[in-house]
Amino acid sequence: MIEKLVESMRDEMIKTMVEMIPIKAISPELGGTGEKERADYLEKVLTGIGFDELKRLDAKDESGYVRPNIIAKIRGTEGKKTLWLAAHIDTVPEGDRSLWKTDPFKAVVEGDKIYGRGTADDGQAVVSSIYAVKALKESGVRPKNNVGLMLLADEEVGSKYGMHYVLDNYEFGKNDEFIVPDAGDSKGDVIEIAEKGLLWICLKVIGKQGHGSRPDLSLNANRIGMKLALSIDERLHFKFSSTNSIFVPPYSTFEPTKREPNVQNINTIPGTDVFCFDCRILPSYKVDDVFSEIKDEAEHYKKKFGVDVELNLVQKSEPAPETDPNSEVVLKLKKAIKELRGFEPMLIGIGGGTVAAPLRRKGYNAAVWFTTDNVEHAPNEYCKISNMVEDAKVFAKVISEY
Ligand SMILES: [Zn+2]
Structure with a gap:
């Protein structure tokens, strides 16, 4: 049984995680130097497995760093x-x-948990995917179809040098299917087959700075910014209010999030105010229509208060088509989860963005699944060893029967 083989690799999986986490893999946009060293390490791990094809698709980014896939x-x-x-x-x-509580760049094993930045996102999936394939190789089973493993760069900053680069530079079969282990819940009972569209936008309100005692001579961008943020908030929720029960939560979300610091002292009236919205939009709407509403409200404020308002569109992606709930990847994944965990997983849509979206836009079926306590990006991020091993069993079962 392939699950037994996976189980026998438990210590090796922990070792790989513990060795991988100290090798930083942060993109230059976030202050790092890319993923090259980590990819070199993982390539060595893969070399012994015996793949029929093993290659690198290395991109080079604008700062000159190698971005390996x-x-x-x-x-x-x-x-x-x-x-x-x-x-x-x-x-x-x-x-x-x-x-x-621990050094984020050391993988610290404590009971069933391994603490460290990137252990859950997406280290657990990297390790469980590798060992699922390794178990398949060692089992001697050759499935009917091919099995592929993709270890990607640049996911956290939009995948330009990761999934998008691979899609442009590697020829996939037109019926290829994908499992993306990068979102899930603590039981592993949800398979994500749809994602909302995304709009990240920042607005800069420009008024006139002045002394705190002389609002008559200034134009307080902070006050107008707050009003504008609330108007946009209300307007978007009113205008884009439809629901779709497959999604969690079942409606579009429009959240005022980041606010940039303004003046250093209490007695200065701020001349500028910058605030941002994170919008997650149901597929029944166009992201551009949301943008237009925001722009329209900003125009209205310009006229009403005499401020200037600049819009900065930080990120935008239209919702991708849903993955077919009856596709082979979804059915096989459901079956393996049912057999190994004893429950039927639910098919859902989420607001987060994974690399499944660009795949779906190209017409591929992609199922997003893994087991996680959702501690991604948080301090004291951890992965559970049991999740890493049990997920590998599910993957091994799916690929051996594919
Ligand atoms: Zn991730």
């Missing part, structure tokens, strides 16, 4: 299509270091 493949007996396990190797930075 690893592609590995085992051919099936018929090999008409490939089921890919696609995990990402980059991580976000540690954030506020004082909130960590």
